Amino acid sequence: MRLQAIYKIALVSDILVVIIDQDGPRSVTNDAQGVIDRLTAELGDLGRRRVYYRDTMGRFDEIRIEGGHFTGFAPCSDHQQEAFAEWCLEEV
Template sequence: MPKQQLSNYCVAEITDTRIILVDRDEGRSVTNDAERVVRQLDESIRGGIGHRKVYYRDTDGRFDELITEGGRFVRFSPCTEGQQHQLSAVLGTVSL
C-alpha cells in the first residue's frame, strides 16, 4: 500500500481571534485533509485553537473557513466576498 501524502500548508497568521492558513498545493489539499490539519493546529498552538476562527486559502486562491468545535473539524463555510478581500489584504502584508 503506497504511503498517503499529507497536506502541506503554512500558517500565515495567528491572532487572538483567527488563524490563516495557505495551502501550498503539495500532497493532499487542506480541503481533503481538513480533519488532520485542524487536529495538528490544535495540538501545536499553545492553548489550542480555542475560539479562534480558522481560515485557509485554497489552491485556487479562494478563502474558506474550517469550522471547529473543541479542536475538531466540523464543516466548511465559504467566505463572503468581503471576507475574501479582507483576508487577501492581510496576506498581502505577510511574508509567506
C-alpha cells in the same frame, strides 16, 4: 507514512488563524482534521479561534471546528475575501 496537506500559517490572532494551502500531496480541504490536529499541536488549544484557509485557486473559506474536531466548511463573504487577501499578501 500518511500523506498530509502542506500549508503556511499566514496570520494568527486571538480570534482567528489564516493558513495558505501549499498544494501538497493532499489539499487542506481533503485533510481538514489533520490540519486542525497539527495547528492545535503547534499553536495550542484553538479555543474559540476561527480557522480560515486559502485554497490553491486563491479562494478563502472557513474550516469549522467544535471542540477541536472538524465539522465542515463555510464560504467567506466578499469582504472577508478582500481582507484576507490583503493580509496574506503582506505575509507572503
